Structures are given as structure tokens and as C-alpha cells.
Amino acid sequence: MSADNTIHGQWSSRLAFVLAATGSAVGLGNIWRFPYLAGENGGGAFVVVYLACVLLVGLPLMSAEILLGRRGRRNPMDAMRSLALAERRTPWWGGVGLMGILAGLLILAFYSVVAGWLLFYLYRSVSGWAAVGTAGLDRLFSSLLSSPLWLVGTHTLFMVLTVTVVAMGVQGGLERSVKILMPTLLFMLLLLFGYAVGTPGFGEGVRYLLVPDFGVLAERPALLLEALSQAFFSLSIGMGALMAYGAYLPKHASVFRMACWVTGLDTLVALLAGLAIMPLLFSYGLEPAQGTGLVFKTLPLAFGEMPGGRLWAIVFFLLLIIAAWTSAISLMEPATAWLIENRRFSRPLAALTAGGVAWVLGVGCALSLNVWQEYKLFDKNLFELLDYLTAKIMLPIGGVLIGCFAGWVIARRLTLAELHVPDGMLYRAWLFAVRYLAPAAVLVVFLDAFGIIGFSG
Numbered sequence: 001m002s003a004d005n006t007i008h009g010q011w012s013s014r015l016a017f018v019l020a021a022t023g024s025a026v027g028l029g030n031i032w033r034f035p036y037l038a039g040e041n042g043g044g045a046f047v048v049v050y051l052a053c054v055l056l057v058g059l060p061l062m063s064a065e066i067l068l069g070r071r072g073r074r075n076p077m078d079a080m081r082s083l084a085l086a087e088r089r090t091p092w093w094g095g096v097g098l099m100g101i102l103a104g105l106l107i108l109a110f111y112s113v114v115a116g117w118l119l120f121y122l123y124r125s126v127s128g129w130a131a132v133g134t135a136g137l138d139r140l141f142s143s144l145l146s147s148p149l150w151l152v153g154t155h156t157l158f159m160v161l162t163v164t165v166v167a168m169g170v171q172g173g174l175e176r177s178v179k180i181l182m183p184t185l186l187f188m189l190l191l192l193f194g195y196a197v198g199t200p201g202f203g204e205g206v207r208y209l210l211v212p213d214f215g216v217l218a219e220r221p222a223l224l225l226e227a228l229s230q231a232f233f234s235l236s237i238g239m240g241a242l243m244a245y246g247a248y249l250p251k252h253a254s255v256f257r258m259a260c261w262v263t264g265l266d267t268l269v270a271l272l273a274g275l276a277i278m279p280l281l282f283s284y285g286l287e288p289a290q291g292t293g294l295v296f297k298t299l300p301l302a303f304g305e306m307p308g309g310r311l312w313a314i315v316f317f318l319l320l321i322i323a324a325w326t327s328a329i330s331l332m333e334p335a336t337a338w339l340i341e342n343r344r345f346s347r348p349l350a351a352l353t354a355g356g357v358a359w360v361l362g363v364g365c366a367l368s369l370n371v372w373q374e375y376k377l378f379d380k381n382l383f384e385l386l387d388y389l390t391a392k393i394m395l396p397i398g399g400v401l402i403g404c405f406a407g408w409v410i411a412r413r414l415t416l417a418e419l420h421v422p423d424g425m426l427y428r429a430w431l432f433a434v435r436y437l438a439p440a441a442v443l444v445v446f447l448d449a450f451g452i453i454g455f456s457g
């Protein structure tokens with residue numbers, strides 16, 4: 001093992017890293033969470049705020065996170081700890097990495113339950129749609145949520161898939177699968193979008209998604225926080241997934257350029273998913289605010305009417321499962337690397353342990369949708385609580401601290417070399433974003449969401 005390497009091996013190329021990081025970023029966040037949040041938050045206004053967050057906060061923080069991973073070359077906790085010590089600062093910075101490791105497992109718990117829904121819909125596509133039409137799809141989704149057996153069963157299956165890849169090491173299988181997955185997923189989304197173009201609600205759907213009506217800010221006081229936290233969630237930043245992946249990155253690749261690619265692809269997929277789904281809502285006279293079931297209640301309508309629709313449905317759900325899988329793998333990698341490096345576990349045992357924790361929590365999430373639905377904290381069941389705690393609190397705080405660490409603690413000469421940008425405007429803009437803009441944005445949005453300042457009425 002050379003000083004430049006980790007015990008986990010390296011990506012075979014820059015492209016391999018970009019693909020793996022895109023595999024982490026593109027997932028349920030883009031195709032499940034983005035459309036339903038846009039639908040709940042009035043469409044255009046949400047999308048505009050979201051895009052601003054991605055560009056001004058997401059991209060700089062993603063660059064910061066990847067560069068810390070490549071310099072630290074360890075799991076997020078030990079990477080931040082050793083980098084802090086090298087700069088003669090307190091090793092407590094490692095705590096930020098540790099919080100990220102925990103956040104990954106908490107996200108994985110509900111993420112895997114939703115991925116299980118996809119497995120159920122894949123099964124239904126293969127066995128033939130029993131239910132067609134909007135009412136039928138509505139019933140199908142509710143019956144899934146009320147079945148502990150299906151929820152726990154599919155969640156378990158998904159966790160087994162995830163643990164298996166992580167136990168084998170993330171490079172081999174992941175690189176190969178993402179290379180095929182990404183282009184095919186884009187193709188499928190374009191196909192669905194093409195279908196949406198021909199539906200009567202197309203114009204209205206596109207307008208809903210892209211033309212902002214900031215009047216909704218008054219009715220949706222949490223809109224800013226929803227959009228900001230979705231940027232963190234969708235880009236996989238704030239919990240060390242990209243830091244862990246950055247640790248396996250060969251030297252001499254421009255971190256900034258790679259972050260641009262990942263951010264661009266992730267945003268493209270989210271927008272395409274939104275553009276494919278929103279027109280269907282208006283064409284079928286559905287309410288945009290369908291909540292977590294939105295994708296499951298709309299896309300099958302399109303498949304139901306396409307020639308060869310059943311086959312397309314199978315391909316689509318399969319792709320989506322693989323996209324969720326590559327994200328889930330990255331959610332587990334920080335905890336797994338930590339157990340290996342810090343606790344001397346073998347990789348399979350580490351994967352099994354991390355997966356076991358997420359599985360138990362996931363069972364709780366699944367049951368909180370039916371048999372345990374009366375148990376609520378702050379008016380949220382466990383599923384909603386974990387989503388809220390991670391996406392809205394842990395990721396933004398973790399992300400900002402990661403940015404501050406890269407911007408204030410690490411020497412400029414080092415960040416400059418890692419980012420691989422000229423020492424000019426672009427670098428200064430990055431430094432400004434991680435030092436001031438991101439912390440200020442998160443602070444303002446938090447104060448607004450908790451009603452301390454009244455921005456959105």
C-alpha cells in the first residue's frame with residue numbers, strides 16, 4: 001500500500017469515479033423524492049429555489065467533500081481527524097465525519113423501505129397489472145403500505161443486495177453496473193418524457209414545474225428548507241458518502257471538474273423525471289400533492305397506455321432499483337470503511353454489521369407505516385422522522401461543517417491543488433461559497449423554517 005493509496009483499493013480511472021459518484025447521487029432522491037416534493041410545494045417556485053441551492057451551495061460543498069476524501073484517504077471520521085491534526089487543529093473535527101456515518105445508516109433505513117416498494121412494483125409489472133386506472137393505482141399503493149409482510153420482505157431483500165456488493169468491495173461491481181445503468185436510465189426517462197409530450201396536460205405540467213409562482217411561499221413556509229435539504233439529499237452531500245468515494249480516487253484529477261459532472265448529471269435526471277411525471281398529473285386530473293406515492297400512482301398510468309407498456313414498466317422499475325442500489329451502497333460505505341479501519345473488522349463482517357443496523361431501523365420504518373402508525377413523535381411516524389432528521393437537519397449541518405473545514409482549516413495551497421483550478425476568480429468563488437455562502441444560506445433557511453425570522457410568511 002503506497003502513501004497515496006487506501007486499503008480498499010482505487011477507482012480504475014477518473015471516469016470510474018464520476019460514474020460511481022453519479023451512481024451515489026442519482027437514485028430515489030431524483031425520481032421519487034424530487035417530483036413529490038415539487039408537487040407538494042407548488043412546482044416552479046420549489047424548482048427555482050432547488051436549482052439555486054444546487055449551484056450555489058451544493059456544487060461547492062460537493063467539491064469540498066470529495067477533496068477532503070482524497071486528501072484524508074480514510075473513512076470520513078478518521079479522514080477529518082487526521083487532516084485536522086495535520087493542520088494542528090482539534091481532532092474533534094472527526095465528530096463531523098462520525099455524524100455523517102450515522103446519518104448514512106439512518107437514511108439507509110427508510111431508503112431501503114422505499115426501494116422495497118420498487119421491488120413490489122417490479123413484481124407487479126412482471127405478474128401483470130391487476131389494477132389499472134387512477135383509482136386502482138391508488139388502492140394498490142395503499143394496500144402495499146398496509147402490508148407489513150410485503151414492506152419488511154422487500155426491504156430485507158434490498159438490504160441483502162446492498163450488503164452483498166459492499167461486502168465484495170465497492171469498486172469492481174459498481175463501476176461496471178453504473179456504466180451501463182446511467183445511459184439506459186437516461187434513455188428510459190427520455191422515452192417517458194417523449195410520452196408525456198403527447199399527453200393533453202403537457203403544457204400545464206411543464207408550466208407547473210418550471211414557471212415559478214412565489215406566492216406559494218406564503219402557504220408553504222417550509223419550502224425553502226424542503227428545497228435546500230433536497231439539494232443535499234439528491235447530491236449525496238453532508239454525510240461523507242462522496243468523501244469515502246473520494247478516498248479511492250487516484251491523484252491528479254480535477255476534483256472541481258468531477259464535481260461539476262456529478263452535479264450536472266444528477267440535476268438533469270431530476271428535471272427529466274419531473275418533466276415526465278408532472279404532465280401525467282394534469283392529463284389525468286390528479287392533484288400534484290400526492291405525497292410519497294406520487295411516482296407510483298402516475299408512471300404506471302403511462303406504461304398502461306404505451307404499446308409494450310408492461311415490458312417498459314419492467315425495464316423502468318429494474319433500472320430504478322439499480323439506481324437506488326448504487327445509492328444505498330454509498331450510504332453504507334462510510335460506516336463499513338470506519339468499521340474496517342477503526343475497529344479492524346473484515347470487510348464482509350463490517351458490511352454485515354452496518355447493514356444489520358440499517359435493517360433493524362428499516363423494519364421499524366416499515367411497521368411505522370401500518371401496525372405502529374399511532375406511535376408518533378412531533379406528529380411524525382418513524383419513517384417520516386428519520387427522513388426529517390437526516391435530510392433536513394443532519395445533512396445541511398454536516399455539509400456546512402465539511403465546507404467550513406475545507407475552507408477555513410485546510411491550507412489554501414492544498415485545496416487549490418486538489419480542486420485543480422487556476423488561482424483566480426473560480427477558486428475565490430469556491431472559497432467564498434464554502435466559507436460564507438453555504439453557512440449563511442443554511443442559517444437563514446433554518447431560522448425561517450423554525451419561525452424565528454418570517455421570510456416565507
Ligand code: PHE
Pocket residue numbers: 024025026027028029030107232233234235236237239241327328330331
Ligand atoms: N443521493 C441519493 C439519491 O438521490 C441518496 C443519498 C443521500 C445517497 C445521501 C448518499 C448520501 O437517491
